Amino acid sequence: xxxxxNTDEWMDANHRLLQVWTQQTQHWMEQMMTGDPTAIExxxxxxxxxxxxxxxxxxxxxxxxxxxxxxxxQAFFTPAVYQMWQSYMLEKSSTMTNDQPNFESAVNNWxxxxxxxxxxxxxxxxxxxASQRLGQxxxxxxxxxxxxxxxxLSRMDMPTQAEMDSLGRTIFDLKHEVRRLKDEIRSLKxxxxxxxxxxxxxxxxxxxxxxxxx
Amino acid sequence: xxxxxxxxxxxxxxxPLAEAMRQGTRLMNAYAAWLDLSEKDIEIATLExxxxxxxxxxxxxxxTPLVEKxxxxxxxVVYSQIGRFTMLDLQPDRxxxxxxxxxGYEVYLIDWGHPGRAERWMTFEDYVEDCIGSSxxxxxxxxxxxxxxxxxxxxxxxFSTCYAALHPERIKALALTVTPIDFHADLDAPxxxxxxxxxxxxxxxxxxxxxxxxxxxxxxxxxxFLAMTPIKSLTKYNWDLPNALSGKxxxxxxxxxxxxxxxxxxxxxxxxGRQWLMxxxxxxxxxxxxxxxxxNRVDLTRLSMxxxxxxxxxxxxxxxxxxxPLRNFVPEENYEELEFDVGHIGTFVSKRACRALSDKxxxxxxx
Numbered sequence: 001x002x003x004x005x006n007t008d009e010w011m012d013a014n015h016r017l018l019q020v021w022t023q024q025t026q027h028w029m030e031q032m033m034t035g036d037p038t039a040i041e042x043x044x045x046x047x048x049x050x051x052x053x054x055x056x057x058x059x060x061x062x063x064x065x066x067x068x069x070x071x072x073x074q075a076f077f078t079p080a081v082y083q084m085w086q087s088y089m090l091e092k093s094s095t096m097t098n099d100q101p102n103f104e105s106a107v108n109n110w111x112x113x114x115x116x117x118x119x120x121x122x123x124x125x126x127x128x129x130a131s132q133r134l135g136q137x138x139x140x141x142x143x144x145x146x147x148x149x150x151x152x153l154s155r156m157d158m159p160t161q162a163e164m165d166s167l168g169r170t171i172f173d174l175k176h177e178v179r180r181l182k183d184e185i186r187s188l189k190x191x192x193x194x195x196x197x198x199x200x201x202x203x204x205x206x207x208x209x210x211x212x213x214x
Numbered sequence: 215x216x217x218x219x220x221x222x223x224x225x226x227x228x229x230p231l232a233e234a235m236r237q238g239t240r241l242m243n244a245y246a247a248w249l250d251l252s253e254k255d256i257e258i259a260t261l262e263x264x265x266x267x268x269x270x271x272x273x274x275x276x277x278t279p280l281v282e283k284x285x286x287x288x289x290x291v292v293y294s295q296i297g298r299f300t301m302l303d304l305q306p307d308r309x310x311x312x313x314x315x316x317x318g319y320e321v322y323l324i325d326w327g328h329p330g331r332a333e334r335w336m337t338f339e340d341y342v343e344d345c346i347g348s349s350x351x352x353x354x355x356x357x358x359x360x361x362x363x364x365x366x367x368x369x370x371x372x373f374s375t376c377y378a379a380l381h382p383e384r385i386k387a388l389a390l391t392v393t394p395i396d397f398h399a400d401l402d403a404p405x406x407x408x409x410x411x412x413x414x415x416x417x418x419x420x421x422x423x424x425x426x427x428x429x430x431x432x433x434x435x436x437x438x439f440l441a442m443t444p445i446k447s448l449t450k451y452n453w454d455l456p457n458a459l460s461g462k463x464x465x466x467x468x469x470x471x472x473x474x475x476x477x478x479x480x481x482x483x484x485x486x487g488r489q490w491l492m493x494x495x496x497x498x499x500x501x502x503x504x505x506x507x508x509x510n511r512v513d514l515t516r517l518s519m520x521x522x523x524x525x526x527x528x529x530x531x532x533x534x535x536x537x538x539p540l541r542n543f544v545p546e547e548n549y550e551e552l553e554f555d556v557g558h559i560g561t562f563v564s565k566r567a568c569r570a571l572s573d574k575x576x577x578x579x580x581x
Contacts, residue, residue: 103233107453115445122444123414132418139426146426165334165428172335172485176508179344 013053055148062141069130069137076130077121084117085110237456244459247466256470259300261311263323267352271327274349276356277315284318287386288357289579290349291323294369295341295486296435298478299325301562302367304471308563313572319579322353324370328480334428336483338376338490339508346377350384361386363579368392368532368558369490372500375540376507379516387579388517391524391571392532392558395514396501396539397494408530411442416495421488430487432479442530472563501539514543522578524552524561524571531558550578 031039088110121127150160159167267274291311293299302323303309314321324345329336346364353362363386366374371393378385401417403409415438424430440447446454459466482490499505505512521544525534534553541549552574554560554567561567 103230111445111449111453115443118444119408119411119442122441123411128414128418131415135419135423139420139423142426143422161331161428164331168332169335172337172340175344176339180508 052148052151055144055151059141059144059148062137062144066134066137066141069134073130073134076127080118080121081114084114087117088113240456240460243462244456244466247459247463248470250463251467251470255467256474258305258471258474259303260306261303261309261315266322266356267349269345269348271329271333272345273325273327274352275323275325277311277321277323279318279320280312280315281318283320285320285580286357287359287361287363287579288320288322288353289314289363289365290346290353291321292346292364292366292370292374293323293326294367294371295326295329295480295482296369298475298480299323300478301475301559304475304563305468308565308568310562310568310572310575313568314575317572317576319576320357322349324349326480329429329483330481331428333483335485337485338373341373341486342376342380342507346373347381350377350381354384360384363387363389365389365575365579366391366393367562368394372494375500375514375517376505376512378519379512379514380507380510382516382518385519387520387522389522389524389575389578390537390540392526392529392537392561393523393540394494394532394536396498396536398498398501399535399539400533403533403535407533408442409533409535412438412531413495416491419491419496421492424484424488424491427484429484430482430491432481435482436476436479439531514540517544518548520548520550520578522550522552522574524554524574526558526561526567527553527555528560529556529558 028039028043091113092109146161150162153160262278263275264278265273266276291299291302293302303311306312311321311323326341326345350362354360361384364374364378366372366389368391371390372395374388375390375393375395378388397413400410401413450458458469493499493505497504500512500514503511503513503515521540523537523540525537526532527534538551541551552571554564554570556564556567561571
């Protein structure tokens with residue numbers, strides 16, 4: 001039943017996308033017929049629509065995976081807290097007396113106990129594995145999200161995040177290069193000063209250039 | 215003998231109405247004190263300072279002297295990118311910076327600001343060589359000295375250590391507070407000691423996690439810290455609130471000042487974050503002598519200046535075992551350790567620890 005429903009939905013979505021593509025093709029051909037010279041540069045691409053639908057499907061998958069991991073992460077804690085409460089009551093029952101100081105300190109004792117137990121739990125291999133899976137699911141979802149936004153931005157002739165990142169990287173690489181060159185010039189100047197002092201010669205304008213060239 | 219049977223016996227003296235009245239009165243008093251507060255009352259980092267150099271979104275500040283200058287060597291304070299330097303001047307009676315100024319030091323500080331997506335590719339090389347390097351050059355020119363003193367805090371301590379190891383000739387003294395050096399030293403610490411959690415968590419991270427965001431979001435870093443005291447974090451803003459506020463005006467102000475600092479958690483540039491988590495936390499390259507700043511290897515044995523290593527015994531973010539290994543690299547006659555029985559932040563915001571730290575630093579950094 002569910003599979004059938006999903007198939008119907010998928011068929012419907014693709015049918016709609018196909019319709020949009022057909023309309024775009026029709027529109028493009030009309031532009032070509034009316035003599036718009038720039039239209040030839042912008043043909044409708046079937047890949048455009050399918051590319052987007054593929055990315056949307058990936059996002060849906062990533063969302064489903066993320067939801068599943070969140071549930072599993074939460075499910076990890078619920079029984080653990082209940083067990084913690086039970087073991088706390090068993091442990092404390094032997095030491096409890098009628099002159100228990102007050103409700104506030106009793107609750108604080110429970111919180112302290114739960115905090116320590118929770119720390120143990122958070123350091124267990126099971127927890128670390130569950131949080132790792134959750135982290136991976138979040139990362140995958142974010143990556144799918146970014147691919148869609150990059151796709152849409154590129155369709156609108158706007159710089160994508162990936163392009164901006166690449167530009168940013170170039171700037172930082174250039175900054176590093178400039179700094180290295182500055183360091184090199186500084187050390188050459190130092191050398192020049194030292195050799196000048198040693199030889200007690202008047203400074204020459206060419207010697208620095210020669211050293212830089214070498 | 216089950217839980218339900220034990221409860222009534224245990225709390226026979228409990229009067230819910232009286233308890234609710236008591237806590238309610240505290241909260242009402244705190245609320246009244248809160249209503250009476252203005253934005254000015256909870257201002258933090260109020261010391262007067264001037265921006266003397268700007269490197270993109272990063273600023274170098276010079277603090278306005280409070281007394282006549284007594285020391286020729288200026289001090290550069292390098293805070294972590296995780297969190298804000300404002301904690302060093304949280305309020306007048308808990309201000310490490312004010313204490314140093316009162317001792318006659320010329321104090322400079324690098325404010326790493328709030329990096330955006332454009333800083334994604336900022337690396338340790340940029341932090342160490344460009345920012346600290348340029349600041350040291352500026353300070354040497356401005357104060358007419360050849361060397362300066364460095365005070366590094368947490369991740370800022372790692373930046374400072376790297377700079378001092380690469381350029382020992384420019385550093386007169388190096389003071390480090392709550393700075394990790396051996397990132398694996400706490401991996402096997404028992405969980406109940408609350409140590410080694412960050413190391414264990416980070417071992418499970420992958421580079422894709424950083425790529426997905428492009429940076430380390432401040433909110434997520436904050437969540438990591440909250441998860442280190444899981445139940446206490448859950449009860450902080452409800453059950454524990456009446457006690458934290460207690461109805462006194464001063465307590466309410468302190469609470470809000472601290473919250474203001476906690477809420478200001480900048481994102482960490484992605485590439486530097488990758489080096490922090492992968493090269494240092496996962497591969498522990500600093501202590502192995504394999505950590506690279508650009509094309510230069512950081513060799514800790516080159517720390518030839520006097521070094522003061524300050525640790526917090528209750529610190530579960532940078533536990534003392536991760537800081538202590540620095541002693542293996544610095545000649546004994548140049549190395550000093552100082553320990554406080556407080557947590558990571560307590561080193562600076564506990565009135566007593568802050569005073570003791572300031573006194574020790576004033577002594578250590580003296581010409």
